[in-house]
Amino acid sequence: MAPSGVWGILHRWGWLRPSGVAVLGRLRRWLLALPMLVVACSYAVAGIEGSTPVVASALVSLLWVSINEKIYSRGMVQRVLTPLGPIRSAIGVGYLFGIGHLQNYLFFDAPLDDTLWQMLSAALFGFACAGLRFAIGSVWPMVVVHGLDDFSRSVRRVRRRTGGCTSSMPRSGRGCCAATAPGTCSWHGASVRTPTSAPSRPGRATDDRAVARRAVADRAGAEVGRGRTPSGGSEGAAR
Template sequence: MTSPRTAAIGLGLADIAVTTLGALAVAALFPSASAWTARLIVVLVLAAGVAVLLATTRVWRTTGLREPRLLWLPALLAVLPLVGGVRLPGAGLLAVLVAGYAATGFVEEALFRGLIPGVLRPTGVWPSVLLSSLLFAAAHLPNMLFGQAPAITLAQAVGTFCFGVGYAALRLRTGALWPLMLLHFLTDLFLRVDALPAWAHWTVMVGGDTALLVYGLYLLRNPLVPPPAEAGVSPRR
């Protein structure tokens, strides 16, 4: 019988494999496609696969949003980049960004705050939070295949680990995924269309990830884990 950690790592590696193979396939089949278009194609494939997994599990079922007040910090951090104004790209790129980030929010929250923590639940709260966050960070390493600089990618991996801890804690305390998907989408999108100078943009991004890490550790002092039928990955009957 597969152990929870092995199953969770398998899901994480599957995400990395699909992203890697997808990036290579898009580059071979559509060599003139922009990096953003290539990302969109790959994330839509991932979204389809994750949707199938959700359809066969109970992860999408929750008891409703508990303690909604706890979402104040991620909501604030999501809109913070807009304090300097908005700089919109062309309509075509904006449509790609909106679609891509919406799909990304769905995929990453469903997988790394839903399916994988559900598999890891028998291992305890801390192993579940830390391993799911490490896998979330590793899932961003293939971004180098879309032309992202290695140094930026490594920095992104560290930031996404911090982000993952915060969102995993919120998942445990609130019991819901959909609000996290929405906040994740808005966070990514607003960081792409903000009009902040470079130093302020990076300060907001790094500061936000750090704040989420600290907030997550604070919330994990008393996590409210969803009931087994909601948190685990068991076939729907």
């Protein structure tokens, strides 16, 4: 339901102020939302990526989504459940907010395990926001927290190098292989000679040798592409 529609219902029922939608509440108590705000912004500590128009549009659109959700969930729904008491109504709001994320599995092909985890985290987040709405008397601090939380997650910079690995390096269960010499891999910075005889764990050794051969073959292919002739040792290792 659009915010204008919920706003109209709250206005008709005389709930704009009691629901915390048309008031800012107790301004000093906005500080109660500070821990959640810090957590929300922490996702972007490593930096954000994207052009200025993309980042700006993401911020505006996600704040609009947050306004929509908070006016509906923390405004109208929480006001309807208020006669149950603060604790029960906060639990009810959290439960409904969490169960609403089931649509990601039903309609958007999200994995079931990811959806279940999202439902749990959303329910806890909804419960915390409902408690803050009762304490502060306004939905707007939660609008800011939720909007910045979604924004930070969507534009945060994702590290593409981990432990010396890049996306082009062959990998095995042991890590990624950087071919430093024919038949030799650098596993996460430690140079390890790939075994030539079957050790006590043949599965891992076979995997490691295959990864090493692939790394050397990739290196030889790159040299050929630059007009070089790979060394005989590299050709032998690649084979």
